[in-house]
Amino acid sequence: MLKCPHCNAASFKWSEILKANWMFSTLQCNNCGKKSKITFFSRLIVVALTIVPFLIFGLFLSPFDNVLGTIFVAILIAFTGSLLTPYIVKYKTEENSAS
Numbered sequence: 368m369l370k371c372p373h374c375n376a377a378s379f380k381w382s383e384i385l386k387a388n389w390m391f392s393t394l395q396c397n398n399c400g401k402k403s404k405i406t407f408f409s410r411l412i413v414v415a416l417t418i419v420p421f422l423i424f425g426l427f428l429s430p431f432d433n434v435l436g437t438i439f440v441a442i443l444i445a446f447t448g449s450l451l452t453p454y455i456v457k458y459k460t461e462e463n464s465a466s
């Protein structure tokens with residue numbers, strides 16, 4: 368599981384990462400108290416696993432004539448995709464790294 372990029376010791380909980388992926392995009396470490404930010408690339412991955420399947424299903428693949436049924440299943444697909452994101456995304460330290 369994802370570790371704190373500051374102290375590299377504490378790892379974040381799956382549920383914390385999921386919440387950060389959906390809403391805040393920042394994680395605070397329980398060990399050192401510093402904040403981490405989602406990387407740009409990881410943001411793209413989150414979008415690719417949630418919004419993209421949502422749109423593809425909703426626009427092209429839906430077997431339903433029923434709009435509500437389509438939206439319901441599309442949301443379910445996006446939700447399922449988002450459950451995988453805590454395993455894939457990377458977070459970085461919030462300060463700018465020297466470049």
Ligand SMILES: [Zn+2]
Pocket residue numbers: 371372373374375376377396397398399400401
């Ligand atoms: Zn830490």
